[in-house]
Amino acid sequence: MGGKILQLxxxxxxxxxxxxxxxxxxxxxxxxxxIRLRNRSQLAGFAKRDDLEFFLSEICDMHYRQELLLTPTEQALRDYQRGAVSWEQYAAE
Structure with missing residues (x-):
């Protein structure tokens, strides 16, 4: 990554x-x-995709990017939420 630090x-x-x-x-x-699967949900509040993109630009002078390649599958999320897999298994998938 060219010496840059990436924090998640x-x-x-x-x-x-x-x-x-x-x-x-x-x-x-x-x-x-x-990388959220449900970034348009009402539950996201101020962090809904379109609102977040606007606020990041206007308030923070930051760029917004959605990266679907890093988004968990619906099944993986469901498995984690119901306790069928551990956080480590979910993160690896």
Whole structure:
């Protein structure tokens, strides 16, 4: 990766938007890569795909990118949510 450090974090949806975008702004990151399977869900709140892309640009001067190659399959997510596989197995898949 050319000497650059890549850090991965989860968004969650229970945090307040002000705190979330403040942390992103202070991070020094230039982009956010969204790998969520359900990034348009009502449950995503302020982090719905289109809203997130807008807020990142306007508030944080960051780029947004959705990367489907890193998105879990529906089956893998279901298996993890019902406890059929461990986090390690889910992450590996």
């Amino acid at each position: 974090f989860t968004i969650g949806f229970t945090k307040k938007a002000r705190e979330f975008f403040g942390l992103l702004s202070d991070s020094g990151a230039t982009a956010l890569v969204d």
